[in-house]
Amino acid sequence: MARRKIANTLALAVLGLLMERPMHPYEVASTLRERHKDSSFKITTGSLYDTVAALARHGWIEPVETGRDGKRPERTVYRHTELGHREFVAWIDELIRTPGGDYPKFMAAVSYLGALTPQAAADALTERAELLQQRINEMAQVLEATVGAGQLPRLFMIEGEYAQHVWRAELSWTRRIAAEIHDGTLRWPDA
Amino acid sequence: MARRKIANTLALAVLGLLMERPMHPYEVASTLRERHKDSSFKITTGSLYDTVAALARHGWIEPVETGRDGKRPERTVYRHTELGHREFVAWIDELIRTPGGDYPKFMAAVSYLGALTPQAAADALTERAELLQQRINEMAQVLEATVGAGQLPRLFMIEGEYAQHVWRAELSWTRRIAAEIHDGTLRWPDA
DNA sequence: ATCCTTATAGTCGGATCCGACTGAAGGAGG
DNA sequence: CCTCCTTCAGTCGGATCCGACTATAAGGAT
Numbered sequence: 001m002a003r004r005k006i007a008n009t010l011a012l013a014v015l016g017l018l019m020e021r022p023m024h025p026y027e028v029a030s031t032l033r034e035r036h037k038d039s040s041f042k043i044t045t046g047s048l049y050d051t052v053a054a055l056a057r058h059g060w061i062e063p064v065e066t067g068r069d070g071k072r073p074e075r076t077v078y079r080h081t082e083l084g085h086r087e088f089v090a091w092i093d094e095l096i097r098t099p100g101g102d103y104p105k106f107m108a109a110v111s112y113l114g115a116l117t118p119q120a121a122a123d124a125l126t127e128r129a130e131l132l133q134q135r136i137n138e139m140a141q142v143l144e145a146t147v148g149a150g151q152l153p154r155l156f157m158i159e160g161e162y163a164q165h166v167w168r169a170e171l172s173w174t175r176r177i178a179a180e181i182h183d184g185t186l187r188w189p190d191a
Numbered sequence: 192m193a194r195r196k197i198a199n200t201l202a203l204a205v206l207g208l209l210m211e212r213p214m215h216p217y218e219v220a221s222t223l224r225e226r227h228k229d230s231s232f233k234i235t236t237g238s239l240y241d242t243v244a245a246l247a248r249h250g251w252i253e254p255v256e257t258g259r260d261g262k263r264p265e266r267t268v269y270r271h272t273e274l275g276h277r278e279f280v281a282w283i284d285e286l287i288r289t290p291g292g293d294y295p296k297f298m299a300a301v302s303y304l305g306a307l308t309p310q311a312a313a314d315a316l317t318e319r320a321e322l323l324q325q326r327i328n329e330m331a332q333v334l335e336a337t338v339g340a341g342q343l344p345r346l347f348m349i350e351g352e353y354a355q356h357v358w359r360a361e362l363s364w365t366r367r368i369a370a371e372i373h374d375g376t377l378r379w380p381d382a
Numbered sequence: 383a384t385c386c387t388t389a390t391a392g393t394c395g396g397a398t399c400c401g402a403c404t405g406a407a408g409g410a411g412g
Numbered sequence: 413c414c415t416c417c418t419t420c421a422g423t424c425g426g427a428t429c430c431g432a433c434t435a436t437a438a439g440g441a442t
Contacts, residue, residue, distance in 0.1 A: 074421080115283050
């Protein structure tokens with residue numbers, strides 16, 4: 001199984017937007033933010049231009065025109081290619097199909113939870129729980145204002161539902177472990 | 192809030208092991224694998240040596256000796272410093288305390304689920320569900336063989352419980368959406 | 383004795399990533 | 413009509429990441 005030539009998911013986002021219509025990179029970034037896709041993709045200007053260059057290098061997208069609008073800075077508009085379209089679909093299929101390949105930071109930290117004292121651990125977990133609850137609420141508001149208000153088909157914000165579902169699971173685990181530390185169910189081995 | 196000097200969680204793993212006793216990089220890698228920590232940390236030899244170098248550069252660890260065992264290749268043993276210890280604890284606290292900062296690939300792909308046909312999407316989700324179930328089972332076996340058999344205190348494999356909990360949530364969501372596609376609850380807008 | 387595989391230990395070059403920066407245009411306030 | 417702030421559009425240098433590679437030694441098979 002040959003490794004994917006481009007791994008960065010920001011490239012997926014770019015490709016996805018270019019399926020709709022040609023755009024220049026800056027426009028891609030602002031459109032993604034408008035659509036609240038910035039919690040699915042890490043958008044930094046630096047990587048954006050590198051990513052676009054990589055996509056062009058591999059022939060997944062190509063420049064259409066290098067023009068200027070009024071006296072604004074010059075900019076390059078890109079569109080997707082046939083190859084880009086095929087790769088886009090295949091990539092999504094693969095990402096959906098095969099789990100893993102992610103190493104979440106929280107899991108790394110939990111591996112060394114024992115490095116904190118029981119009190120510190122419980123405290124940190126409790127704060128995490130509050131922040132998770134906040135995120136869940138914020139996402140609920142976004143969903144309400146878009147899908148709920150009939151502004152957008154549900155499929156276009158389905159990742160929001162996914163995020164909520166997973167965050168709720170994280171929340172319940174976090175609360176449970178904090179509780180287990182308090183009531184002594186989860187023991188700290190004395191080393 | 193000044194950004195953390197070292198972001199790679201592999202550094203966290205290295206630091207964590209060096210808290211126990213001094214080791215050389217290769218030994219760190221093999222010990223992590225023995226302990227099944229390779230699903231929490233992405234361990235590649237390339238990054239390992241860079242990471243160790245970065246840790247040393249920042250004074251979080253320091254070389255103890257550069258010796259050789261028999262006629263084996265030369266190797267450098269490192270130990271943690273006081274500073275390294277403090278940063279280790281502070282880093283874990285921060286990672287536990289503040290959620291987010293992760294952009295899971297699956298969420299990215301789900302954002303463009305609509306790029307697949309309903310049938311293809313349902314099919315990919317179904318395969319994902321099977322693979323997730325497999326992972327959950329594998330983790331159950333690891334937990335059984337270590338914590339279950341009394342080989343290890345529960346706290347030392349607690350990230351396994353976390354992983355299982357989250358994977359189960361992913362699994363239920365994945366199955367539900369596949370079902371909703373089949374029964375037409377989740378509509379594909381005709382573009 | 384010789385060959386082959388696996389384990390030990392690490393190097394290196396190219397790709398990627400991203401924070402900090404530049405520079406021009408339009409708008410708001412005095 | 414001058415200054416300051418924000419938005420637009422992108423560049424760049426340095427840090428990081430990691431797959432592919434080297435080289436030696438032990439352990440088995442032939």
